Amino acid sequence: MPTQHRAIQSRQALIRSAAETFLEKGVPAAGMVEISRRARLSKGALYFHFTSKDDLTLAVRDAALATLNEIEEGFQRSPEPLTVAVRDFTVELFDRVQSDAVLRAGLRLRPETAPGLDIHALEQRWYALFLDKAVTCGTGDPVGVGGGLTGPHPSDAEPRRTAQLLTSIVVGLLHLGGGDQTWWDAEAVTGLWGLLPTVCGRVTTADIPAPAQVPAG
Structure with missing residues (x-):
């Protein structure tokens, strides 16, 4: 060799x-x-x-970021509208988190030890990612609704609101799965996406703080 x-x-x-x-x-x-x-x-x-161990810790962070970049690039290449693409992104993300110890460890590193993968950095990162796709590709119909809805989805006119909502869902599932990994199962993700028609119809922009507004505590 x-x-x-x-x-x-x-x-x-x-x-x-x-x-x-x-x-x-x-x-x-x-x-x-x-x-x-x-x-x-x-x-x-x-x-x-x-x-040093600090050097090794940063290497774990960098390897986790490389995997995350790969998953995000797949999301960016997806021809699906935003809600479908984010669902698929979330399923892929949590599948990799469960199977890849380096990614899982990287996501648990404290920001003062290895910045870049803390929860607030991910909020900013995914909000920008989802907003870009919402603006360029549209949000699409809610996931999990057969053909029951007609006409434009209520959030089509407001990409920012939709990106904020979807970011909150993905970050929330990431946090919940840290204590109970059943939240990361594909069935749990797709089941939650089936609730989006009801949720999106009721949520207003003021109900969801933009990532920069989320308190650090």
């Missing part, structure tokens, strides 16, 4: 090992020796790739 390929594999193994250890023990209690042993690599190999 070429040396460069081995080095890439070793680095990936260490990032995965760190993520698994962070999930089990938390970042403060995770030791570098334990991480290297879990990866079946020497301490010297660990320090060849990462100079």
Whole structure:
């Protein structure tokens, strides 16, 4: 096996090992020796790739961000209108969160340790993502409604309101799933989307704070 390929594999193994250890023990209690042993690599190999635990933590963050970018790019390429595309994005996101320890650990990192994936950063990120698609592609009919509705959806005229509502749903499910992963099941997501016809018809713009207005507490 070429040396460069081995080095890439070793680095990936260490990032995965760190993520698994962070999930089990938390970042403060995770030791570098334990991480290297879990990866079946020497301490010297660990320090060849990462100079400190802070450096390794940022690598977990960066790997999680790369996966998140990949999922978001799939959303941007989707030909579906906003509500359908966000439903599909949410199903894919939570499937990857459950199966990918690095993504799951990255989403749990504290902002002061590794900024970029905290809940408020995600709110801003996804609101901008959803708003862009709402403006360029339209919101579409509510998901899970067969053909029962006719005419434009009430939120078609207000992309900002729709993007705010959908951002709140995705961020809320992410938070709830941290305590009970059944919230991340595809059935739970699609079931919730089936409620959107009723919810969207009642919610006004003033009811949903824009991400920048959400208090930090």
